[in-house]
Amino acid sequence: MAAVTAVTALAGLSLACWLWLACGQGLFWRTDVRLPPDRPDPAHWPEVAIVVPARDEAAVLPLSLPGLLGQKYPGRARVILVDDHSSDGTAQVAHALAAEIPGGLPLTVTTPPPLPEGWTGKLWAVRHGVELAGEVELLLLTDADIAHGPQTLAALVAGARSQRLDLVSQMARLRTETGWERLIVPAFVYFFAQLYPFRWSNRPGGRTAAAAGGCSLVRREALERAGGVAAIRGAVIDDVSLARAVKRAGGRTWLGLAERPDELAVRSVRPYPGLGPLWRMVSRSAYAQLRHSPVLLLGTVLGLALIYLLPPVATAVGLATGAWPLLAVAAAAWALMTATYLPMTRYYDRPTPAALLLPFTALLYLLMTVDSAVQHYRGRGAAWKGRTY
Known part of the structure; x- marks a missing residue:
């Protein structure tokens, strides 16, 4: 007893x-934190550079890069793919895909200098891409395994401008095709939201701050005010670190789940075929x-x-x-x-x-x-x- x-x-x-x-x-358990449905088009569409760090991503680029190059964005935009010393022909695949999409966004493929001590490879690649982007107003930081619907960039920019946000991030819909993916992936997002409740993260001045590294639109000025990419150069969980840095510097951040319609989709195409990779x-x-x-x-x-x-x-x-x-x-x-x-x-x-x-x-x-x-x-x-x- x-x-x-x-x-x-x-x-x-x-x-x-x-x-x-x-x-x-x-x-945290609610799934209704999405981009504001009433997103008026800005009077002026700012120039955007899309920075994509990529290391040995030749297998997933055919599923993701065409979506970025095919963005229906009313303003000026270009894609900067930073080939992080890949060994599988990532750069060649990127060039070939761009050639198949006439009229798409301009693509620049570049390679950063050797990785210095104290930096993670991804953030060193992101820094190189940001420097190459120059004086653009907005930077879309996205991963090579994230596929974007054709209206994603326009929706992110409209949401950022209408809400006067310095960082707008969407949690990509992860792949759930195998049994293990269906078991583990929804819980991954659930636990993340429990640790970093989106509503708390989105409060101006609140202590909680989070972002999703697969899709983060940030104002270049806010990034510089936060110390640039160098401020988080050794971070393994770089997305949360970025949001914290921007918020500490007085910026306003927003994080929500990706939309479901195909034209606004933000989804991961990286496969996790078994328990081991997950x-x-x-x-x-x-x-x-x-x-x-x-x-x-x-x-x-x-x-x-x-x-x-x-x-x-x-x-x-x-x-x-x-x-x-x-x-x-x-x-x-x-x-x-x-x-x-x-x-x-x-x-x-x-x-x-x-x-x-x-x-x-x-x-x-x-x-x-x-x-x-x-x-x-x-x-x-x-x-x-x-x-x-």
């Missing part, structure tokens, strides 16, 4: 946590998110266990032992957890029962986070395309 009483108390604590998360964590995607930066702190790691593991794993386990114990108070409290916590996850599963076109699997997915994320710490202490931390930071 003492054990059941203890588990009931823990289940009650888990339920209290879920009540707080559902009501007091910026309504595991590496998460574990690559999970421990960096915890600032490489063993204390934060322990707190995260205990928190995930209490909030996500305990409710279904305690529900099973309540059923098996006939402890109805335990069953009621644990089932209520699991039901509230599921209810907060449902909007995200619907955003990714998953069936309603899929939301019940969140505890299992959370267990995977717990193990990925622990593995991230293990790899860090083995000297194989944030590894990407042959580089380890």
Whole structure:
């Protein structure tokens, strides 16, 4: 009986946590933070440079680069693809794709100098592209694996101008074609929103700041005021670091989910065919998110266990032992957890029962986070395309 009483108390604590998360964590679970629907066209469309860092991206460029080159933007715009010393012919593929799109945006393909100490490869490439862009008013920083609908750039610019924003970022819709992708990807966005509630991030002057590196439109002046790309040169989680730098410098930032219509779509085309690639995607930066702190790691593991794993386990114990108070409290916590996850599963076109699997997915994320710490202490931390930071 003492054990059941203890588990009931823990289940009650888990339920209290879920009540707080559902009501007091910026309504993170809602998926209605999108670009303002009433985006009046600006009187003047500013010049934009689209900077795309690319390292060994020849396989995905045919799925992403044509969308950027085919942007229907009323003002002047060009694409700068920074080939980060690729070994797979990325630059040649980019040139060939541009030749197939007559009348598309101008494309410049360039290679940065060798990577200096203290910089991540992506940010060194971004810095090179930003310098090459010159005195443009706006910069669209996007990844090589992100496909854009033809009206994306115009919508971002109109949203930024109408709301007087210095940074506008959209969380791309990630690929969910395989079973593992359908299990893990919606939770990835859900957990990100829980850590950085979009509504809190979008408050002027608020402490929370976040962006999505796959699609971030930033005013060049605001970027310079924040110290330029050099201010975040060693950041592994560069998108959040960029938003923090812009906000600390007095800029206004906005983050929301990508739109669903094809003409406004922002979606990732990078495939994750099995659990292994998805595991590496998460574990690559999970421990960096915890600032490489063993204390934060322990707190995260205990928190995930209490909030996500305990409710279904305690529900099973309540059923098996006939402890109805335990069953009621644990089932209520699991039901509230599921209810907060449902909007995200619907955003990714998953069936309603899929939301019940969140505890299992959370267990995977717990193990990925622990593995991230293990790899860090083995000297194989944030590894990407042959580089380890």
